[in-house]
Amino acid sequence: MASSSTRPVYSSMEEKCTTLGQLNPNSHNWFVKVLVAKKTPIRNTRWGRHMKLVFVDKENGRMQSIIYGQDLEQLDKLLDLYKTYFMGNAKIRQIAANTPILAASEYQMVLNRSTYIKLCSQLEQLPITNIYQLTRFAQCSEFADVASKQINLLCAVIHVFPPRFVQRTRKNLQDFVIVNEEHRPMLLTLWEEFLQNEGPRLSENVHKVPVILGIRLSVNTFYGLSVGTMPNSTFLFDPPIAQATHLKLWIKDNKDYIENVVSRKLYEKSYQSIDQPADSQIRKISQILSVKSFWLKATLKVSEPQHCLYVLACPDCSRTCGAVYGYEFTCLYCGSNFPSPKPLLRFQVDLFDGTGNLPAYLENEEAEILLGSSAEKIIEAKHEEEDLNPCMINEKLKDLQFLFQIRTSRNETRGKTFVRNTIVKCLQHESSSTVHTSKEPSSSAQLDRNLLTDLPMIESQESSSKIEEEQAATNPVQCQTSSTGKRGLDCKEMTTQKSFKHHKED
Numbered sequence: 115m116a117s118s119s120t121r122p123v124y125s126s127m128e129e130k131c132t133t134l135g136q137l138n139p140n141s142h143n144w145f146v147k148v149l150v151a152k153k154t155p156i157r158n159t160r161w162g163r164h165m166k167l168v169f170v171d172k173e174n175g176r177m178q179s180i181i182y183g184q185d186l187e188q189l190d191k192l193l194d195l196y197k198t199y200f201m202g203n204a205k206i207r208q209i210a211a212n213t214p215i216l217a218a219s220e221y222q223m224v225l226n227r228s229t230y231i232k233l234c235s236q237l238e239q240l241p242i243t244n245i246y247q248l249t250r251f252a253q254c255s256e257f258a259d260v261a262s263k264q265i266n267l268l269c270a271v272i273h274v275f276p277p278r279f280v281q282r283t284r285k286n287l288q289d290f291v292i293v294n295e296e297h298r299p300m301l302l303t304l305w306e307e308f309l310q311n312e313g314p315r316l317s318e319n320v321h322k323v324p325v326i327l328g329i330r331l332s333v334n335t336f337y338g339l340s341v342g343t344m345p346n347s348t349f350l351f352d353p354p355i356a357q358a359t360h361l362k363l364w365i366k367d368n369k370d371y372i373e374n375v376v377s378r379k380l381y382e383k384s385y386q387s388i389d390q391p392a393d394s395q396i397r398k399i400s401q402i403l404s405v406k407s408f409w410l411k412a413t414l415k416v417s418e419p420q421h422c423l424y425v426l427a428c429p430d431c432s433r434t435c436g437a438v439y440g441y442e443f444t445c446l447y448c449g450s451n452f453p454s455p456k457p458l459l460r461f462q463v464d465l466f467d468g469t470g471n472l473p474a475y476l477e478n479e480e481a482e483i484l485l486g487s488s489a490e491k492i493i494e495a496k497h498e499e500e501d502l503n504p505c506m507i508n509e510k511l512k513d514l515q516f517l518f519q520i521r522t523s524r525n526e527t528r529g530k531t532f533v534r535n536t537i538v539k540c541l542q543h544e545s546s547s548t549v550h551t552s553k554e555p556s557s558s559a560q561l562d563r564n565l566l567t568d569l570p571m572i573e574s575q576e577s578s579s580k581i582e583e584e585q586a587a588t589n590p591v592q593c594q595t596s597s598t599g600k601r602g603l604d605c606k607e608m609t610t611q612k613s614f615k616h617h618k619e620d
């Protein structure tokens with residue numbers, strides 16, 4: 115009681131605080147409330163030993179700060195990354211020309227042991243979202259396949275797959291299943307450098323359902339919608355933010371759901387609900403320049419003539435092979451022996467939207483759903499002389515409008531650039547109602563999990579010309595267009611029900 119009467123004018127430090135934007139070399143008797151957004155290691159340069167920090171205030175104003183010499187150890191210990199402090203009466207100095215600036219301000223705060231520094235209470239902490247804007251799972255598709263668009267995602271890690279090596283990209287990766295309150299489980303892929311620390315840490319703690327904040331992740335459409343690390347990504351384990359506390363409570367209350375996601379593999383692409391793209395996301399064929407991923411509202415025609423609607427591929431790495439269906443072969447890419455190659459649907463289609471036409475590949479499940487038949491069935495039907503032919507398919511498809519999500523990849527081979535458009539999602543446009551949408555997976559969804567074994571990287575700049583040559587030599591469909599060497603991993607998430615053919619007949 116006595117202490118409260120000794121408190122002078124201010125009931126809390128908060129009221130005494132100004133913002134970083136107000137500070138300049140003439141400021142005196144000031145206080146700020148700031149979050150430590152960045153800390154560099156202690157460095158020894160020609161200016162002596164020092165470390166730099168970046169502070170962020172509640173208005174998202176930023177200022178760099180520097181600590182020198184004898185003050186370093188003590189202040190380094192005192193100031194924790196992502197914690198909030200009241201600070202005051204440090205020197206504000208103009209940053210010398212030709213020195214790197216970590217924050218937008220031309221001034222920096224010089225901290226020493228005379229600076230007023232006080233850790234804020236738990237209630238007074240600034241949310242870390244002041245630094246990192248969080249993306250909802252539902253918004254992820256807006257950022258798909260654009261390396262420059264990175265997202266920050268708060269999630270719980272509920273399942274781990276073993277790390278594996280990807281032959282084609284010569285890189286190591288590890289997949290995890292993540293969820294949050296939105297009930298949209300996804301895969302998170304850690305690449306290379308993240309397998310040293312983050313990978314083992316997540317694997318060892320996965321039974322505790324760790325909550326992490328993934329910072330600067332990329333969004334991919336290689337296996338449904340998934341997120342992956344970029345070289346500049348980082349992770350915060352158990353981040354000190356209100357949303358994380360909320361997520362932890364949600365985890366406690368949703369143990370059954372989490373178990374269900376893992377046991378029923380609800381993270382599989384075929385379970386992902388696909389949102390209709392906003393009108394602004396849909397492009398005209400005539401306007402497609404060099405975008406990597408886009409939506410089209412178009413009709414579809416199977417290109418004619420077409421030698422074959424499927425390719426034979428390695429069941430493990432999915433690369434096409436020259437083997438014969440039903441006969442044992444050895445995959446020369448992954449070295450494994452198989453009783454038979456696996457047939458995968460893959461053929462060329464033309465998309466029309468009234469402004470032009472776009473050739474694209476339709477593959478795997480997307481193709482299966484549209485045809486109402488699998489590659490195996492087509493092979494078997496062939497033996498009985500009743501083949502699915504493009505002419506027949508086109509007759510059925512001719513009046514249907516679809517929304518297609520297309521991914522474009524470019525490849526340089528012998529000085530020529532080849533562009534390959536792959537349909538990664540196919541939704542029937544609202545106006546036509548023949549095909550219903552459903553979240554039920556098609557029967558082959560689970561089987562095709564092994565297609566993941568050789569996921570390409572998001573930036574497929576690395577040359578795959580060798581694969582291409584080999585594919586061209588063995589694969590009549592690809593020979594026709596000598597398109598890029600990307601394999602059939604792209605399209606498996608159409609939620610349209612499998613039996614298009616049957617619906618038409620009903």
Ligand SMILES: [Zn+2]
Nearest residue numbers: 428431445448
């Ligand atoms: Zn193989």
